[in-house]
Amino acid sequence: MTDWLVVLVPLFKSVHITALCVWCGGLIAMPLMLAKHDPAVPQEDYDRIRKATHLTYTLGLTPSAVIAVIAGTWLIFMRDTFAPWFYAKLFFVMLLLAAHVWIGHVLVLVAEASHKVQPPKPYLPISAVLVSVIGILALVLGKPELDWIQFPSWFLEPMDGRLPFEVPRL
Ligand code: HEM
Numbered sequence: 001m002t003d004w005l006v007v008l009v010p011l012f013k014s015v016h017i018t019a020l021c022v023w024c025g026g027l028i029a030m031p032l033m034l035a036k037h038d039p040a041v042p043q044e045d046y047d048r049i050r051k052a053t054h055l056t057y058t059l060g061l062t063p064s065a066v067i068a069v070i071a072g073t074w075l076i077f078m079r080d081t082f083a084p085w086f087y088a089k090l091f092f093v094m095l096l097l098a099a100h101v102w103i104g105h106v107l108v109l110v111a112e113a114s115h116k117v118q119p120p121k122p123y124l125p126i127s128a129v130l131v132s133v134i135g136i137l138a139l140v141l142g143k144p145e146l147d148w149i150q151f152p153s154w155f156l157e158p159m160d161g162r163l164p165f166e167v168p169r170l
Pocket residue numbers: 013016017020024068069071072073074075076077079081093096132133136137140141
């Protein structure tokens with residue numbers, strides 16, 4: 001790796017970890033906030049709570065998720081992490097993204113049908129987030145060999161695919 005790239009790795013890791021702290025922290029806070037959307041509370045309070053959850057999701061969680069994924073994607077190539085533990089990590093990241101989408105879906109429901117929707121009990125989405133985060137951290141920090149997993153050959157070698165247009169060669 002060229003020297004300037006080595007210098008950038010800690011920077012990208014800091015951005016990655018800072019963004020995912022906000023993202024994962026937010027994913028744990030959101031179900032607790034959503035549970036406050038009780039149709040029984042006065043309309044004024046309901047509106048205030050709804051605004052807070054909406055802003056937390058759109059200005060906090062989603063941008064930090066995007067930043068974490070972009071920085072993580074750069075790190076793949078900087079750190080050359082083409083190993084089974086990393087693919088297993090991506091599986092848990094997918095679960096975390098599914099939890100993110102689920103929480104966003106509940107947010108839309110409580111906004112659109114405020115008096116008909118009861119948000120899920122917070123322990124359900126929080127458990128989904130915690131299982132994903134613990135799985136990711138165990139894999140990324142332990143980097144286990146996972147030799148026993150049989151990957152299909154197309155997963156492990158270039159397939160010599162071609163882009164559907166001519167790429168200029170230097
Ligand atoms: C699409 C999403 C993600 C991608 C592409 C990605 C990719 C990466 C890569 C390539 C590294 C560098 C690994 C190394 O230096 O050996 C890394 C580090 C790390 N990632 Fe992610 N990551 C993603 C999401 C997450 C999430 C959601 C978490 C936690 C909940 C997480 C936690 C970490 C931690 C703690 C490190 C530092 C590990 C170390 O330096 O040993 N990542 N990530």
